[in-house]
Amino acid sequence: MTRSLNQTRHLRLGVNIDHVATIRNARGGEHPEPIRAATIAAAAGADGITAHLREDRRHIRDDDLVALMGSLSIPLNLEMAATDEMLSIALRHKPHAACIVPEKREERTTEGGLDAASQQERLNDFVGQLRDANIRVSLFIEPDPRQVEAAIHLGAPVVEFHTGHYAEVSGAEREAELRRISDAAALAAKNGIEPHAGHGLTFDNVVPVAAIPQLAELNIGHFLIGEAIFGGLAGSIRQMRALMNDAR
Numbered sequence: 001m002t003r004s005l006n007q008t009r010h011l012r013l014g015v016n017i018d019h020v021a022t023i024r025n026a027r028g029g030e031h032p033e034p035i036r037a038a039t040i041a042a043a044a045g046a047d048g049i050t051a052h053l054r055e056d057r058r059h060i061r062d063d064d065l066v067a068l069m070g071s072l073s074i075p076l077n078l079e080m081a082a083t084d085e086m087l088s089i090a091l092r093h094k095p096h097a098a099c100i101v102p103e104k105r106e107e108r109t110t111e112g113g114l115d116a117a118s119q120q121e122r123l124n125d126f127v128g129q130l131r132d133a134n135i136r137v138s139l140f141i142e143p144d145p146r147q148v149e150a151a152i153h154l155g156a157p158v159v160e161f162h163t164g165h166y167a168e169v170s171g172a173e174r175e176a177e178l179r180r181i182s183d184a185a186a187l188a189a190k191n192g193i194e195p196h197a198g199h200g201l202t203f204d205n206v207v208p209v210a211a212i213p214q215l216a217e218l219n220i221g222h223f224l225i226g227e228a229i230f231g232g233l234a235g236s237i238r239q240m241r242a243l244m245n246d247a248r
């Protein structure tokens, strides 16, 4: 079968290790270590590691970032809010990629995409500084053409579509949300932006998303870490990898 230029055969898997740190932090000690999870993830087929350094350091901490930058064999995607503090940390550590996410102190997890369309002026300099430092910038946005247009204007090379709503709904609503993600991925790819997706993905809902041909990467965390309790981390990652491969 001939594949169009817009189709990416290998769908990369970024494993988000934040919740390894959540478990560690529950007891205040060092176990389980996120860097150990990252090493296992790499060996089990992860193409990258994702970690969100939150303003309140509720999971990943600054010393985790130092450890990840020092010994990871695969690229690190640092999720961060668009704040001066996070910008200076990213510029100091220079991860492979930085994904700009909205962040609210009171939220349990990232609740929606960044409203890039309404803060283009503020994000312009932010994105520019990261790009100038050779950090691959990604904007975590809703699968909405307005947000894709904003990413185009900002010159972001990557967008990550928020799949949280897709994961929460079912039936016709899920089909509609899948179409929104698929249309947004096609629009991004047509404009030279590499589309990614993530949030709330599980063994049960990953396949239709993984089958969207333009998507180049999925970032998955909470489910994989939770599932690791039952089947081990390497096992949960291998199973996700196999589902993603089969979808292509």
Ligand code: PXP
Residues within 6 Å of the ligand: 016, 018, 052, 079, 099, 101, 109, 110, 140, 160, 197, 198, 199, 200, 201, 219, 220, 221, 222, 223
């Ligand atoms: N991508 C982004 C930008 C996120 O903020 C998160 C959650 O931290 C994820 C992917 C992974 O989501 P989940 O933990 O629900 O798999």
